[in-house]
Amino acid sequence: MIRKSFAAALLAGAFSMPALAAEPALKVVSLDMEGGGGTLFVTPEGTSLLIDTGWPSNFGLLPSPDGAKNSADRIVAAAKKLGVKKIDYVIITHYHMDHAGGVVDLAKRIPIGTFIDHGPNQEHAAPGQKPEFGSPDLLYPEYLKVIKGHRHIVAKPGEVIPMGSMTDTIVASAGKVLAKPLAGAGAPNAACNTAEAKSTKPEGGIENSESVASLISYGKVRIAMFGDLSWKNEYELSCPAGKLGHVQVLIATQHGSYISSNPASIADMRPDVAVMGSGGKKGGDEGPIKTIKASPGLMGFWQTHESFAHPEWTPDKNYVADLNPPKDKVAAMAKQLYTTPPDMGYNISLSITKDGSVTVTNSRNGFSKTYQVVR
Numbered sequence: 001m002i003r004k005s006f007a008a009a010l011l012a013g014a015f016s017m018p019a020l021a022a023e024p025a026l027k028v029v030s031l032d033m034e035g036g037g038g039t040l041f042v043t044p045e046g047t048s049l050l051i052d053t054g055w056p057s058n059f060g061l062l063p064s065p066d067g068a069k070n071s072a073d074r075i076v077a078a079a080k081k082l083g084v085k086k087i088d089y090v091i092i093t094h095y096h097m098d099h100a101g102g103v104v105d106l107a108k109r110i111p112i113g114t115f116i117d118h119g120p121n122q123e124h125a126a127p128g129q130k131p132e133f134g135s136p137d138l139l140y141p142e143y144l145k146v147i148k149g150h151r152h153i154v155a156k157p158g159e160v161i162p163m164g165s166m167t168d169t170i171v172a173s174a175g176k177v178l179a180k181p182l183a184g185a186g187a188p189n190a191a192c193n194t195a196e197a198k199s200t201k202p203e204g205g206i207e208n209s210e211s212v213a214s215l216i217s218y219g220k221v222r223i224a225m226f227g228d229l230s231w232k233n234e235y236e237l238s239c240p241a242g243k244l245g246h247v248q249v250l251i252a253t254q255h256g257s258y259i260s261s262n263p264a265s266i267a268d269m270r271p272d273v274a275v276m277g278s279g280g281k282k283g284g285d286e287g288p289i290k291t292i293k294a295s296p297g298l299m300g301f302w303q304t305h306e307s308f309a310h311p312e313w314t315p316d317k318n319y320v321a322d323l324n325p326p327k328d329k330v331a332a333m334a335k336q337l338y339t340t341p342p343d344m345g346y347n348i349s350l351s352i353t354k355d356g357s358v359t360v361t362n363s364r365n366g367f368s369k370t371y372q373v374v375r
Contacts, residue, residue, distance in 0.1 A: 023357075026166060026218045028350040029078050030251060032304050032322055032343060033071050034061045035279025036098035039225060039251055040075065041216065042082045047164025049089040050075065051214065051225055053102035059134060060098060066345035072105035074345050079110060086111040089163055091155075091214065092143065093227025094207040095121045097134035100143060107146045114151040116161070116212065117143075118174040123206040136207050155212045165218065171244065172213035172229055177237040178244075182215070185245030191267035192239035201231035201259040208254065209233055215244065219354020220374040222247045224269055228254040234265035242268030248373040249350065249358060252276040252292065255283025256303075263291050270295055272373040273358055275348050276303045280324060281334055289313050299371045302348045302360055308334050318367040321346035 024044030031038040037052030054071025055061045061071050068074045079087065090112050092100045106112070121140035124131075131137035153161065155173040158180075171178050191197055203209050211227035224247045226234075234253065237243055250271035254260035255278045274292045278284030284307040293301050305322045306314050308330050314320050322343035325333055346364040356374025361367070 023353045023355070025351040025353050025359075026221075027082055028223070028249075028352065029082070030275045030277045030302075030304055030348040030350075031074055031078055032345045032347055033074065033098070033277065033279075034343075035255055035282030035305075036060055036071055036101070037093065037227065037255075037277065038071060038075055038102070039277065040078050040082070040084075041166065042079075042084055043164040043166055043218070045164050046083070047166070048079065048082075048084045048087050049091065049163055049166075049168070049216075050079075050087050051091045052093055052099040052227065053090070053106050055098055056101035056134060056139075057105055059101065064343070064345055066343075068345055070105050071102035072109050075102065075106055076109045078347065084110075086113065088113040089116060089161075090114070091116040091168075091212055093211040093213075094118065095123070095136040095140050095143065096205060096207050096228065097139060099227065100136075100139050101134060103146055104142055112150065114153060115147040116153045116155050118210045118212050119154045121207065122175075122210050136205075167217045169215045169217065170212060171215050172211065172226070172233055172237055175209050175233070177213075177233060181241060181243040182245060185243055185268075186241050187245075188240065189238055189242045189264055189268050191264040192235070194263065197235060197239070197262055197264040199231075203230045203232070204228065204254070204257070204259055213237070215247070218352055220356045221249065221352050221354070221358070223249040223251065223352075224271070225251040226253045229260070231259050231262050234260070234262035238262070238265045238268035244268050246270050248272045248356065249352070250274045250292070252278075252288060255279065256285055256288040256292075257283045258285040258287045261288035261291050266291050266295050270297055272297060273300045273350075273360065273371055274298065274302070275350070275360070276301070277348075278303055278305045278307070280305045280308045280322070280343070284310075284313070286310060286313060299373070300360060300369060302362070304346070304348055305343070318362060318365065321348050321362050321364050323364075
């Protein structure tokens, strides 16, 4: 009788005990910017960082099925969903239209604290030529108007910027890379000696090589986010010895275009989880996909967009947020680089705990997978 009463008391106590609270997590959203740049970070205490702002209005992202009229609409919607009323830090990696173009619209929609960039624009129209719409020559003066009166940091390689419970170590900026390896890095990188790693690729514009490259730390997890850093800069950052070392999460450089993801860089970082912010008609190229997927230890590879040209590169659609339009419409849409978005603005989201649990979720279908990246 006593045993039964004791067991009943234990059972009643178990039901009355408060449930264990979930461990606080860093939230990361790789936003669908239609091939533009835009990644939002929000710490458990609410500190927010946005890296890049997508396209300007009336270019790149036209009115879409999800109701977004421009990139700023999608950024603000994601921020609101995470309870963000002010973006504490905005990093403009470089002044190309698909990364810096949305900053004017965004500043009208939501308060911004600190702006971080690489310094003055370095990409100019040839003498005697008129700058094209959306060129850095035109965007940079507008950006200077936006940041007037705000705290402003010109990023330097090796600089560490505290952002609440996460930190951002700048590993490249203004065409310069880290002078010395980070703690725990510095091992010789055999991948530097391959013909592919040493090969020459186009920059895609001088401003790509100027990109602010960040290594964000949250607890035991490190997240690499390099904007459109060029193939040559990637090599310099990881050769002849790797200056970065193992990262748990990689946000693929330059949308996964063929002039990025130098194999020496991927070999240096050896990512556990990779997210590629590509567009249906931009990035998501075969070389970077194969290089990243072949990295030893990679547990998961996710994309914001399926490739129009090569849907076979992403056979499991659960890992792709935005799918291609019907086959009979692909050809017509492919000819219109900046029009007729086929998607609904679906994102890839990550929830990251300090001890190294990373849960990735596809907002299109709710498909989710958890990886223990610190072992």
